[in-house]
Amino acid sequence: MIQSIDLRSDTVTKPTDGMREAIASAEVGDDMWGEDPTVNELERRMAELLGKEAALFACSGTQSNQLGVWAHCRAGDELLIHQDGHIANYEGGAPAVLHGVTCRIFSGVGGMFEVADVESVLHPVDQHFPMSRLVCFENTTNKGGGRVWPLDQFLSVSQWSQQQGYKTHLDGARFFNACVGGGYEPAELVPHIDTISICFSKGLGCPFGSILVGSQADIDTARRGRKILGGSLRQAGIGAAAAIYALDHHIDKLAEDHRHARMLAEQISGIDGLNIDLDAVESNLVFFDVEESAGTAEQLVMALLSRGVKVLALGNQRIRACTHLDISEQEIQDSVKAVKEAMSTGLANVKMQESHPYAYR
Ligand SMILES: Cc1ncc(COP(=O)(O)O)c(C=O)c1O
Known part of the structure; x- marks a missing residue:
């Protein structure tokens, strides 16, 4: 992992x-x-x-x-x-x-x-x-x-x-x-x-x-x-x-965070079961939705957590991922890999906790 x-x-x-x-x-x-x-x-x-x-x-x-x-x-x-x-x-x-x-x-x-x-x-x-x-x-x-x-x-x-x-x-x-x-x-x-x-x-x-x-x-x-x-x-x-x-x-480094966000967004747009509006990705925040037929945002949060990647659920289907100063290009690639793996394995059997720390609405 x-x-x-x-x-x-x-x-x-x-x-x-x-x-x-x-x-x-x-x-x-x-x-x-x-x-x-x-x-x-x-x-x-x-x-x-x-x-x-x-x-x-x-x-x-x-x-x-x-x-x-x-x-x-x-x-x-x-x-x-x-x-x-x-x-x-x-x-x-x-x-x-x-x-x-x-x-x-x-x-x-x-x-x-x-x-x-x-x-x-x-x-x-x-x-x-x-x-x-x-x-x-x-x-x-x-x-x-x-x-x-x-x-x-x-x-x-x-x-x-x-x-x-x-x-x-x-x-x-x-x-x-x-x-x-x-x-x-x-x-x-x-x-x-x-x-x-x-x-x-x-x-x-x-x-x-x-x-x-x-x-x-x-x-x-x-x-x-x-x-x-x-x-x-x-x-x-x-x-x-x-x-x-x-x-x-650090102001100059924000452009790098935005570039990483776009990179993440573009790769997410190619993953089955996820929807993203690429035109809406304009800064370091990347929002995307888990299709209802594929599962819920909380399931994806947990599936990623078990693969070492932390993101937030901001609604039943909505996920937020945020790039920042401590995230490298390699870590963006690793995160994409984890998302692909989670989605291709399927979210149905993800182990949920009653209340986990990374979901809020
Ligand atoms: C748009 C916006 N305003 C205000 C705040 C509040 O900042 P703080 O967490 O430092 O109180 C946040 C925090 O994430 C924010 O995203």
């Missing part, structure tokens, strides 16, 4: 030797007092890169997304979000728990949307309804299928949102994957976005850390929220040093 190949997520990456050296030699101070030079440098650099006034280092993508919601909404408000959006699906109900905010969902192709999709769920401003305050975007999309928003579509929907008086937030957990996949510059994407959350702990390979970027006023509000949430750290420069290292060394 091959050694474990972990395609569940790009969050499983481990810091490289160079990153560990950067962490070890980071200059640090007390960030709660604004005295960590490495955090300050990261925040300054990210604000400049996105053409915004300020930035705030956060523990996780969930935290920086929720700090965005914090900056814009108050109890009784609603945020408008695609039905597959991470903020609505995978953050433990945080908008309701933390802010008393509800999510009004709408549909759209691949986790992306048009003005008409948002308009389809709008309601009058009236005492009966929550106040629609914020439009949330995600790029690249995750549950939506790893899609990269076309620049003009993103600009026109975000501009329209601001013109309607809504605040705008971008969940850019994989923001640099979007820039690489879409061929756009970071600042080009966000002129009509008020706050942007970007993760360093996914494709960029950091052990933890995200950042919220926006206006000075929004970041000041978010900073207070971060304190209240217990997310203000002290010598956080060890995390910021990893992020700075990633900005300098």
